[in-house]
Amino acid sequence: MDTEADTCRKDVVPKLVEAGWDTSPCAINEQRTFTDGRIVFVGGKARRGRQKRADFILRYRSDFPVAVVEAKAKYKHAADGLQQAREYAEILGLKFAYSTNGREIFEVDYTTGIEREISSYPSPEELWLRLAASENLDDKIKGHLLSPTYPDKSKPLRYYQEIAVNRAVQAILRERKRVLLTLCTGAGKTSVAFQICWKLWNSAWSAKSKNRRPKILFLADRNVLVDDPKDKDFSVFGDARFKITGGEISKGRDIYFAIYQAIAGNETRDGIYKDYAKDFFDLIIVDECHRGSAREDGNWREILEWFDQAYQIGMTATPKREDNADTYSYFGDPIYEYSLAQGISDGFLAPYRVHRIISDFDAAGWRPTKGELDRYGREIPDSEYGTRDFERVVAVRSRTEAFAAHLTAFMAQTDRFAKTIVFCVNQEHALEMRNALARLNADLMKEYPDYVCRVTSDEGDIGAGHRSNFQDIDNRTPVILTTSHLLTTGVDAPTCKNIVLARVVGSMSEFKQIIGRGTRLRPDYGKLAFNIIDYTGTATEKFADPAFDGDPIRELEETIDENGEIVAETDVTEDADTNGEEVHTGPVDIIDGVLPVDGEPYAPRKYYYDGGSVEIIRQLVYELDPDGKKLACRHLTEYTGDKVRTLYPNASELRKDWLDPVRRAEILERLEEKGIDAEALGESVGKPEADPFDLLCHLAYNAPLRTRRERAERLRKDEVDFFAEHGTEAREVLDALIEKYAEHGAAQFTLPDVLEIPPFNGWGNVVEIAARFGGGKAMREAVNELQKRLYNA
Missing domain, CATH: 3.40.50.300 (P-loop containing nucleotide triphosphate hydrolases)
Known part of the structure; x- marks a missing residue:
């Protein structure tokens, strides 16, 4: 039976190549992981949760993705992957999503809202033309927008940074004078700012004339906020950089750095920012812009107003609130937001x-008591202090x-x-x-x-x-x-x-x-x-x-x-x-x-x-749960019960999937993503002798709790006919497996590893033990059937 991997290799790739997606710059990114996987604590130890991975991301240029493709096995419906394709396209900010089983292809076109079945994939140029038409991207804009970002193999852009860079550049090219990016602290705002500047500078974009590199001002309110970017991220600009400080100015560079205080005026002097013509700068990036630069009565608003002919990008970590409403009033609604919750969920933040x-x-x-004196002999006023x-x-x-x-x-x-x-x-x-x-x-x-x-x-x-x-x-x-x-x-x-x-x-x-x-x-x-x-x-x-x-x-x-x-x-x-x-x-x-x-x-x-x-x-201790939501402050037992009921409303549904070793492994993985180590759960809640299945049913549905030993003995008692189907030597192996399970748990059913320890290794090698059942396939079938009957007992 063909798998999803077969669909990708045999059907999707050839059809994409046929449509023109095989070579750079129109690249096919196959099996592309775009998150790191949320960090969860399982049994007190930190582990990575599942990463988000698209089957294919299609790129019109190396740093300009346009579409995502999700593939399903041939025996499934082509639209089975449509929901996931939509989800990934929306996370990645893409306008086109595809789902396929290799034979049929379903397309979601976000530029028109149309969802339809198509016979072949669109070419790179066709998707670009659709995108350009919907967003008014003419050829003049295209050259600057598709200019490559600076290649940094040690710190490649994350998916949300790539979105932020491309959207900011596109907004400027479409002559939006004020732009706001809301990216949580730790999301890498400086990297985004640098790549915006690089794309515009490297493609010789200018607000005033053609083929002239822009004059850019990076503005903040603390030296550390401009010195670190200047000396680190922006270092590749070399001698094109200049920091305005100590009253010293220059007009022969391209990338300028300054803190408001260094260029603003005060009671005794005019601001030295006035030494620059109002149209000197093409672009101003305002870091931590919520810290007062946009307030109408702010000390430094006059600087932004002096350079009002420049395009201005505000960068902040805080979503709109009453205390920063001026920021949003000045720059407008953010063109892109990336929150702390999303950063933690993606595994990029702690x-x-x-x-x-x-x-x-x-x-x-x-x-204070009446007449209480302080360190300096002063009477502390009678009041209640908090x-x-x-x-x-x-x-x-x-x-x-x-x-x-x-x-x-x-x-x-x-x-x-x-x-x-x-x-x-x-x-x-x-x-x-x-x-x-x-x-x-x-x-x-x-x-x-x-x-x-x-x-x-x-x-x-x-x-x-x-x-x-x-x-x-x-x-x-x-x-x-x-x-x-x-x-x-x-x-x-x-x-x-x-x-x-x-x-x-x-x-x-x-x-x-x-x-x-x-x-x-x-x-x-x-x-x-x-x-x-x-x-x-x-x-x-x-x-x-x-x-x-x-x-x-x-x-x-x-x-x-x-x-x-x-x-x-x-x-x-x-x-x-x-x-x-x-x-x-x-x-x-x-x-x-x-x-x-x-x-x-x-x-x-x-x-x-x-x-x-x-x-x-x-002392009250709060933690982030694997869902990023506030957990009711309950014991692990209550938390586990809630999560199990979320996955399976009743015990019969849980049992049905648990009987299948493959599905059981998936259940354990899903629980682990919620921070629950089912195999270690017994130790955690003081029930080390309980089978994880019985413990989950007990916590979720209040089912009677049995030990592994009790479940094993019931199997031996109720399934006499099953054991009788096998010869004496095969029954010896099955009985030893049941005993191992009773002592140590279901992990003992792992073949062939368990056959390399006593008492199994005393009966010969794996091949010799399998011969007791009539071969390896028969042995695996017998052990799988044993597990099913064990959990039916």
Whole structure:
């Protein structure tokens, strides 16, 4: 019987070649995987889930895909693969999808909405003409749009990056003056920006004249956001690059880099951006554009308005919300979006656990006793202070020390050298936290003086050096950085495993930027996931926001004493908060003027309370499930039951497929994709003697739970006639297999591997054992039948 592989090889490829798809640039990408496979935790170990793989992706040019083809075996209907073809075409942003069994071909044309059966595949030129007609792509546009991206074999574009590049270039060529790309942190916005610039620069596109390379400005609000791109991704532009800094300008280069502050005006001088003519730049790329550049009252909006004749591309990681509405108003709706949830689902970004840590001061608030004096002998005003007040209105040293003790204990239990960023309220708080962590890790500080460092604007070049060493995957230290706002963006630290929130983060945009510090994957360095350790309730609040994409899943509650040691752990329910206790935040009593320090406001009147003790009283742990949705906080048993019922509504349907060894393997694979290792499930839930099938039925349908031994004995009792069909020596083999199953599980039915261990290897080699049944085929049939009867018992 012909398989899908036969259909591909014998039918699809020859017909595609006949239509003109056989040679570059009109290439056939056969069996092309386009995702890495979601990372799931099965039995506590990280594994890759199933990758998405198209049978064929058809490319009009090497980096311009146009169609996807899904093939089915000849005995199936040609349209059986249509749903999958549609799904892949929509993910890949393609306008044409095909499904075939080798004989018939079904086509979905998204440019017309027509679905039909066709006799042969369209040629590359025919598909291009259809696409060009639907999207108004004339020959002038074609040359620039199909200009190749820069070939980087070490970092080829992922499918969504390719979509973003092509859509942005196409939007510009169609004279859309403002363009927005929304790509989650960690998705590689800089790579996308570079390839957009390369295609336009390399094809000599210009907004003003033909055959002149464009003048491009890469604009951001922090030096690290322009220095890293300039020195890394954009390095291939060589001497065509120039950074506008220190009041120095140049007009003889092509690719310019600047931060707003370096070119904007102030009370004492005009902005040096006015030294450039209004039409000097053809293209401006605004990185992290949600950070104020597009606000009507923003300090740097005037720069964008001065260069309003240039095409402007905004790049942001945050979907539209109330706090960034100006960005979307200025640039318009995004031409492409790639979310954190999608990045995790595709396996390009790391999943995470969220640890919600609650101190008694944060849970119930703190009120000073009458006449309580602070560190400087000032009376602390009588009020009830909460999470939002700490370190702004009143600094509580024991609270900072409790957090530091908990974090130290957490890292001691997991990995003391896991790269960690601690986000504090302000620079002063970051220093207090750094000192507390240094004291608690004195043994490592003795050997590694830079084990924990503060990185804020006060440190200047020294802090920048610590940050650079932290980012270097080959540098063991610094391990812990304490900061306030300086590291929320622009720090590409792929080995960072812990993101710690010791301050409230009010903005969803900023929260996502902070989370993005941990989303990079480095499997070669053991980085497959990361932790968010939240002492302020920020993560809990933001995850409850329906606008957040990529919810965490599992909640565990851990009670911790004042020394940061876990003393109890229980599961809690989905809607549990802090066991009925409201996390008090209290009033934020900041009335006087606000002064920017490292980007943060502070209250001129601040009190310092060094007395008392703070205890960590509770910890909630959330995880991302394999579906990327919030899991009701239940035991593994409840989670497993839910997932099994999703696959099979009743036990009879599950049993029907379980009887077939091939289908059984597929069931086990599908469960593994959900994070369930059926073979190890018994150990996980304290039922090691149960057969996985019985355990799944018990958890999903409340069926009676039997051990493997009980199932084996029932088989021997009820299937006497089956055993009688075989000779004495063959029955000996079957009986030994049943005994192996009773002791160790269904994996013992694997042929021929099991025949190489006692007692089987004492009866001869595989051929000799098979001879007891009349040959290898007869033996396999007997063992398969044995398994079917075993699960029918």
